[in-house]
Amino acid sequence: MPGTAMWGWLAPLAMMLFGAILRFSYLARPREIVFDETYYAKGGWSLVNFWVERKALGTGENPIADNMLRNGQTDIWEKCTPATAAPCPDYVVHPPLGKWMIGLGEQLFGMNAYGWRFAAALFGTLSIFILARLARRMTRSTLLGCLAGLLLALDGLHFVLSRTALLDIFLMFWVLAGFACLVVDRDQARARLVTWYESGPASQEGPWLGWRPWRIAAGVCLGAACAVKWSGIWFLVAFAVMALLWDAGARRAVGLRRPYVGTFRRDLPTALGAMTLAPAMTYIVSWTGWFASPLGYGRNWDQATSSGPFYFVFDSIRSWVAYQLQALSFHSGLKSTHPYQSEPWEWPLLLRPVAFFYESPKRVCGTDNCSQAILGVGTPVIWFGALLALVAMIAWYVASRDWRAGAVLLTYAAGWLPWFYYAVMHNRTMFIFYMAPLIPFMVLALVLALGLIIGPATASQRRRTVGAAVAGGFALLALANFWWLHPVLSAEVIPYTEWDARMLFGKGWI
DSSP states (O other): OSSSSEEEEEEHHHHHHHHHHHHHHTOOOOOOOTHHHHHHHHHHHHHHHHHBBBOSSSTTTTHHOOOOOTTTTOOOOOOOETTTTTEBBBOSSSSSHHHHHHHHHHHHSSHHHHHHHHHHHHHHHHHHHHHHHHHHHHHTOOOHHHHHHHHHHHHHHHHHTTTTTSSHHHHHHHHHHHHHHHHHHHHHHHHHHHHHHHOOOSSSSSSOOOEEEEEHHHHHHHHHHHHTTHHHHHHHHHHEEEEHHHHHHHHHHHHHHHHHHHIIIHHHHHHHIIIIIIHHHHHHTHHHHEEEEEEEETTTGGGGOOOSSSSSHHHHHHHHHHHHHHHHHHHHTOOOOOOTOGGGGGGTTSSSOEEEEEOOHHHHHHHSSEEEEEOOOOOOHHHHHHHHHHHHHHHHHHHHHHHHHHHHHHHHHHHHHHHHHHIIOOOOOOOOOGGGHHHHHHHHHHHHHHHHHOOOOTTTHHHHHHHHHHHHHHHHHHHHHHHHHHOOOOOOOEHHOOOOOOHHHGGGGG
C-alpha cells in the first residue's frame, strides 16, 4: 500500500467529516413526520420502550399519533385492554433491527425529529468512511479512496436517506460493511496462502486458511442486513459465492494443481459457518425483544397447540416461523398503488423520484411564491456517470477478468435484477430508494473507471496529469450538481420558481 498509514486514515476521516456536516446540519428540518417515518419512527420508539412494536393511534388519512408527536406528546398508543392500559400489538412486515437502530437515537435525544433521524445520519456518515477505506484498499490509492468518499457524500439519494428515519440507509450500511469485511478477508487469506506456498509442504490443494474472523464478521454484517430488510438475502447469497470464487482464484494464482478441490475441501466448511450460521444467528438475535416479551404480534399464535415441559420453546419457535411466513406473503402480494412508485428499469435513469415531503406554500410563507420540499433523488451527474462506468466495468472484466470489476458488477446485479421478477411476476409496488444498497457500488464503479483513466503509477506523466484533471473535473461537476439540488433535498424554503427549475425531468420529478 503506497503512502503513509496516517494519511490512509486521516484523509477518509476528513471525507466523513464533510459528509457529517452535510447530514447533521438542520437535521430536524422539517419538524414533521416525513413519508414512511410515520411507521419506522414510531416502531423504533415502541421497541426501546416495550421491546416490541405496538399499534399507534390513527392510520392513513387520520394520523392521530403524528399530530400528537408534533405537539410533543409521546403516549401515542392504541389501547387494547383498558383494564391494564396495554397498547395493542402491531403487525409489521420488516425485521426489527433497523427500527432498533432508529430507537437508539430516540432514546438519546427524545421522540422528536432530531431523535428519530439521528441514527440514519450517523450510519449514513459512517458509510462514507467505510467506502473511502474500502476504495483505498481496492485501488491501492488514498486519493481514489477519498474520491469515493466524496462522491458518496454528494449523492442526493444517500443524503436524503441519511436524513430520514427509513430503513434503507441501514440496509445499505450493513451490505457495504459486509462487502468491506470480505475484501479485507481476501487480502489476508491471500497473504497466508503466499506464506504457506513459500515455506509449507508440497500439496496439490493447498492448506486450510484458518477460521478467518473477517469472513465471520462479514456474515454477521450480512445477517444484520437481512435483519433490517429481507432483500439483504440477495447480497448474502451473491457474496458467499463470490468469496468462494476468490478463494479458488487465489489457489490457482499460486499454481496449485487442484484449486477448486482445495476450495471445496479446505475453504467451504468454514465458509458455510461464516456465511450461513453467523447470518442466521444474527437475524434471530435481532428478534430478542419479540421472544422476550409476550406482547408482540403473533407471539402466542401456537400456544394452544403446544404442551409439555418444553412447550414455551416450541410455542415460541412455531409462532415466530408463522409470523415470518405471514410477512413473506405480504411482501409477495404488495400491489397497492402509490403516486411515486416506479419500476426497476426506471431507477438508474432517475425517471421517477419520491417526494418525501412537500409543504403547501401558503403554510410555509403565507403566499404561493415559495416552496419547501424533500425529493428523494440521486445526483444526476453521479448516477449517469455510474451508468457509463458500469459499462466500462463490463468491458474491463471481459478483457482482463479483474476481480474488482467482477465484484462491482455482481453486487449491482444482486441488488437490482431480483426486483424485475417482482415487477413482472407480481406487479409489486416499488420505489427508487430500493437502490440505496447499490449507491456505494455505483460510486466504486465510477472510481475504478476514473482510476483506469488516470492510469497506474508507471504511466506517463502526461496521461496521469490529464487523467487527474478528468477525475477532478468530474468531482467538481458532482459538487456543483449536488449544490444545485441541495435546497430540494433538505427542505430549505426557496422561491417557487427555484423549486420548479430543479424539477429536471418535469412531471416525472413532480
